[in-house]
Amino acid sequence: MSIIEIKNLTKIYDGSGFEVKAVNGINLSFEKGEFAAIVGPSGSGKTTLLNMLGGLDHPTSGEVIVDGQNIWKLKSRKLTDFRLYNIGFVFQAYNLIPVLTAKENVEFIMHLQGRSKKERDSRTRELMQAVGLEERMNSRPSKLSGGQQQRVAVARALASKPKFILADEPTANLDSKSTETLLDIMEHLNKEEDITFIFSTHDARVVKKARRVITIEDGKVKSDEVR
């Protein structure tokens, strides 16, 4: 059964005197536990599609249905809560809160969800262990390498126990070794916790690991390959 269904999704940006169709009538669906990569050249519409999927960028038309609910029908506040409880985000530039330690960054989302300290502590420890950074729990992001920061970001994305994780070019700023480690961790979490991962990427190493590869060009799905 699909957990995400995208129906005729379109995003048009208004330029001065012209229109840009970043996403042009895309139809897709994702099953629970998928490890999917959305690939395509720069400007093909990957990030826009991911943003609309994550409730960040309002589509011009079309629907994003998660568990039977069109998320773009939700009011702004409900949509924010929807993101908090259902979606984990991993960004290209890590985007950790610089004044918080790795542990606090992971805890932060659970704090927003109003979870108890005991629950926060145990989940944070478990996730930091899963991403192999138990020893660096009390380090601030500035004291961590790019790869380590992205692993913390993955732990943070998982902390809220989301239905799926959206990762926008998560390896773009990482070296080969860090990329390899991060992908192994995400693959492991995908299998162990049955979490759905959807990446936007043009990194061949990510594409290689993905079990489904959706290619986008000029805002349209060019191919959709399940391995």
Place this chain on the structure above:
Amino acid sequence: MIFSISWRNIWRNKVRSLVIITAVALGICAGVFSTAFMKGMMDQRIRQAISTEISHIQIHRQGYRQESSLQLYMNESPAVVEQIKKINHVKGASQRIIIQSMVSSAETSSGVKIAGIYPENEQNVTNLSTKIVEGKYFEGVPRNPVVIGKKLAEKLNVKLHSKIVITLQDMDKNITAGAFRIAGLFETPNSTYDKMSVFVRYNDLSRLLNLPEGASHEIAILVDDNEMVSSVQDEVKALVADYEVLNWKEISPEMGYITEVMDMYMYIFIIIILLALLFGIINTMLMVILERVKEIGMLLAVGMNKLRVFTMIVVETVQLSLVGGVAGMVVGSLISKYFETHAINLSRWAKGYSQLGYDTMVYCNLESEMIINITILVILTGIIAAIYPAYKALKYDPAEALRME
């Protein structure tokens, strides 16, 4: 966690935060000190006016204060004074004969207010006896002693033990005069009062005026506790129902207004300081928001709602303002506390100050109520300063903010 993030955010750019914290601290320090200084000066003026000039409560016959007529005297005032002295919290009571008259020396003359007093009673009501700078308080002159202000002596060009003549109209409306010899010269911080006030013995003046025995125009009462003035006034009113019984604020309304007006001025002064600082804080917070657009985008994206983002910015701004505010208040309070016991010498401007009745040695007076109110104002400033930057932050769309470099 929001408090913790906000607090740590302040120290992300230490130099920038310290610049605005220092500005707030200096402003509040100046505000606290100026307020304590002005409050001290006003309190001294009021204390001085009460202890030297007007006392806490005065009793007159109805209409006397409007007409100042010699005929409007009160009868049997010694008995009234004795009864008043028995009231709880009354420190002293003294009856006075008050007339407006002319005092002359060999060289010149001057219009003055003459008070006929019982020196021993007056000592319990006013501090005139402690203000004697030359001679003695009604001593050293066997007949018709007079105590005048040093400033008046200079004006009349007379010295201690010189003779002066008081010319007045008696009860029968005859012009009469009496020669008095200066027993003492007094000096108060109020030079106008010193030039206008002359004190003689009750009996000497009463004889000159042909007043009936026991008659007086004024009974002045000093209370041992400022808070008890009103209750003592009520008891006195019950005792002398036919007379006008007024407290110091009613006798000299401008004195009563001084505190209120000064408090208002001080708050206006502090608000002006805070207004100036407000724009500095807004500027700093706008820079902060501009620097953290991407971070704000991330917070909104992961599910931090706008109210929480708003609260985080407000808390950070209030904390930033409070750090400076508290530092300013501590330093300002310490300075003010030091000058509560060490007078600030304003003698360079003494002439102007003493003509207005102010002491040239000012002791600060720092009130805890003032500190509480300034703290509230600083918090309010922080909240107001946060509104526009927070509003700017909330205008960002998460996707758009995340794209910004």
